[in-house]
Amino acid sequence: MLTSRPRWPALLFILGLALLLTALLRDLHFGNAPMQVGQAINGVAAHETGAANVVASVLLAYRGLDTLGELAILFAAATGAGLVLGIAFRNGNGEAQAKTNTEPPAGFILRKGADLMFPFLLILGAYVILHGHLTPGGGFQGGAILAAAFFVPQLARPSSPFNERTAHWVEALAGASFVLIGIAGLAGAGWFLAPLLGTGSVGELLSAGSIPLLQLAIGLKVGSELAGLMIALHGPKET
Amino acid sequence: MTWIADVLLLIGAAFLFLGALGLWRMPDVYTRLQAGTKAVTLGSVAMLIGVGIERPDWWPKLLLITLFILLTSPLGSSTVARAARVIGQRPWRAGDAKETP
Amino acid sequence: METLSTATELEWLGWTFYAGSAGLVLLGCYALFAARHALRLLLGLFLLESGVNLFLVAVGFRPDAAAPILVGEQAGSMVDPLPQALILTAIVIGVGVLALGLALAVRVAKEEGTLDLAELGRRLAATHTPATAEETLPQSGRTETP
Amino acid sequence: MIMAWVALACVVTMLVAGVLVLTQRKLIGAIAAASVVSVALSVLLVVLRAPDVALAEAAVGAGLSSVLLALAVRRVGAVDSKEDT
Numbered sequence: 001m002l003t004s005r006p007r008w009p010a011l012l013f014i015l016g017l018a019l020l021l022t023a024l025l026r027d028l029h030f031g032n033a034p035m036q037v038g039q040a041i042n043g044v045a046a047h048e049t050g051a052a053n054v055v056a057s058v059l060l061a062y063r064g065l066d067t068l069g070e071l072a073i074l075f076a077a078a079t080g081a082g083l084v085l086g087i088a089f090r091n092g093n094g095e096a097q098a099k100t101n102t103e104p105p106a107g108f109i110l111r112k113g114a115d116l117m118f119p120f121l122l123i124l125g126a127y128v129i130l131h132g133h134l135t136p137g138g139g140f141q142g143g144a145i146l147a148a149a150f151f152v153p154q155l156a157r158p159s160s161p162f163n164e165r166t167a168h169w170v171e172a173l174a175g176a177s178f179v180l181i182g183i184a185g186l187a188g189a190g191w192f193l194a195p196l197l198g199t200g201s202v203g204e205l206l207s208a209g210s211i212p213l214l215q216l217a218i219g220l221k222v223g224s225e226l227a228g229l230m231i232a233l234h235g236p237k238e239t
Numbered sequence: 240m241t242w243i244a245d246v247l248l249l250i251g252a253a254f255l256f257l258g259a260l261g262l263w264r265m266p267d268v269y270t271r272l273q274a275g276t277k278a279v280t281l282g283s284v285a286m287l288i289g290v291g292i293e294r295p296d297w298w299p300k301l302l303l304i305t306l307f308i309l310l311t312s313p314l315g316s317s318t319v320a321r322a323a324r325v326i327g328q329r330p331w332r333a334g335d336a337k338e339t340p
Numbered sequence: 341m342e343t344l345s346t347a348t349e350l351e352w353l354g355w356t357f358y359a360g361s362a363g364l365v366l367l368g369c370y371a372l373f374a375a376r377h378a379l380r381l382l383l384g385l386f387l388l389e390s391g392v393n394l395f396l397v398a399v400g401f402r403p404d405a406a407a408p409i410l411v412g413e414q415a416g417s418m419v420d421p422l423p424q425a426l427i428l429t430a431i432v433i434g435v436g437v438l439a440l441g442l443a444l445a446v447r448v449a450k451e452e453g454t455l456d457l458a459e460l461g462r463r464l465a466a467t468h469t470p471a472t473a474e475e476t477l478p479q480s481g482r483t484e485t486p
Numbered sequence: 487m488i489m490a491w492v493a494l495a496c497v498v499t500m501l502v503a504g505v506l507v508l509t510q511r512k513l514i515g516a517i518a519a520a521s522v523v524s525v526a527l528s529v530l531l532v533v534l535r536a537p538d539v540a541l542a543e544a545a546v547g548a549g550l551s552s553v554l555l556a557l558a559v560r561r562v563g564a565v566d567s568k569e570d571t
Contacts, residue, residue, distance in 0.1 A: 030353065053410075377513070380516070
């Protein structure tokens with residue numbers, strides 16, 4: 001339970017907020033979005049960026065700088081969480097191994113199943129990332145799947161070391177390559193994250209210029225960060 | 240052809256409903272896992288096959304989803320059952336009180 | 341997917357979505373106010389975030405439009421892609437915030453031995469009270485810090 | 487028409503699960519309810535024709551967030567406050 005008895009001031013506030021929201025929502029006509037900017041983007045996105053997925057083109061071409069800021073926020077959150085939990089990659093392996101030995105070991109079925117699922121999840125993540133400009137999906141979604149793929153074996157075999165040094169290198173290189181692709185666009189076409197490599201024909205795997213490369217960079221960065229976060233939280237029990 | 244798909248979808252829906260009902264009615268964690276795994280696996284696989292007959296161009300993806308369900312569903316349930324056994328959960332006997340969900 | 345037939349049906353659908361998002365926002369706000377446990381606070385934040393995400397995507401909806409993904413050479417109208425890109429960003433930032441909050445909660449539990457917010461506030465007030473006031477108002481939780 | 491019924495069912499599921507998040511006695515049950523909220527929300531996003539966001543919500547909101555919360559609960563399980571166990 002949240003609390004043993006209701007909090008009357010909080011309930012009163014919620015009631016007032018509900019009245020306010022009802023008053024606001026009554027004037028919003030559902031289904032009649034004006035979408036002046038959205039209409040314009042829908043008209044030119046496929047022609048300008050070559051991506052069939054308009055959301056991906058907004059995320060990585062029209063608003064690419066914003067996505068870079070988002071990656072910075074995620075990086076700060078992951079670094080902060082690692083710092084607070086006190087897991088430096090110097091002593092991550094030995095200490096964690098010594099502490100998690102008190103847990104009962106995972107069963108045979110879970111171990112073999114995790115082994116069986118690891119390549120499957122890896123392929124699924126790579127597919128979702130690399131088809132991000134054609135179908136729903138992209139770097140963030142595929143990165144989450146990749147993080148899960150690397151966390152499942154850790155759950156099955158708590159003693160197996162997760163190579164955090166490699167994860168940090170992958171994360172750093174992916175972030176740097178995102179910035180480098182952006183700067184290459186600045187040098188080539190005159191603005192940050194300008195589409196490079198030609199747009200190609202809409203709907204093919206090798207199209208949309210640099211968007212698949214950016215998706216790959218985001219996927220690797222997000223995947224390594226989220227996997228690092230989960231492994232940092234998967235520590236020993238506090239007593 | 241389309242009535243076969245309808246029948247399969249109905250079978251799938253019925254088994255999913257039975258699985259949910261079993262999850263609610265069964266007395267302890269092991270019996271609940273029985274209902275939640277077997278009935279739901281059969282229900283979802285029947286549903287996926289029904290969808291595949293309805294939309295023949297979706298076959299490859301549906302096959303992969305079926306494979307994934309057949310792989311993960313028993314894995315998850317066996318892991319939960321093992322964890323319940325490790326923490327000392329006793330199987331339910333006739334006459335015991337039903338556990339609160 | 342079929343399109344909607346009448347205007348009343350569209351209005352009805354709109355109220356469904358608005359009720360869902362407003363309900364989630366209200367539940368999240370209540371949890372933020374009334375939570376006594378730090379992890380309940382984070383769960384409330386999660387609900388609040390979900391409600392806002394649903395609301396912003398619902399604002400960009402159009403009944404006669406397709407998903408913003410081109411299939412073949414189709415060039416019909418599509419729903420607004422801008423809120424969708426915004427929410428995609430917001431979901432990922434949300435999980436970052438959640439993870440940072442959880443890490444802080446785990447650390448606080450390790451240092452203080454409790455996650456009860458009232459108890460933690462009491463301890464914080466006791467630590468920050470000057471030495472003279474500490475004798476008169478021990479552990480009251482209502483100490484007024486200067 | 488069928489779309490509207492799916493939306494209604496999902497909104498009801500979502501709100502019921504949202505109430506359960508606040509009223510579950512055990513923290514792990516509240517987390518499971520939050521996961522249900524995310525799954526229903528991702529179906530609603532598909533109805534709103536936002537498949538990208540739905541995929542992100544299903545992978546990140548329903549999957550990763552619940553795993554992170556459950557790992558944190560496992561770590562702090564012994565130091566819950568008195569009325570929350």
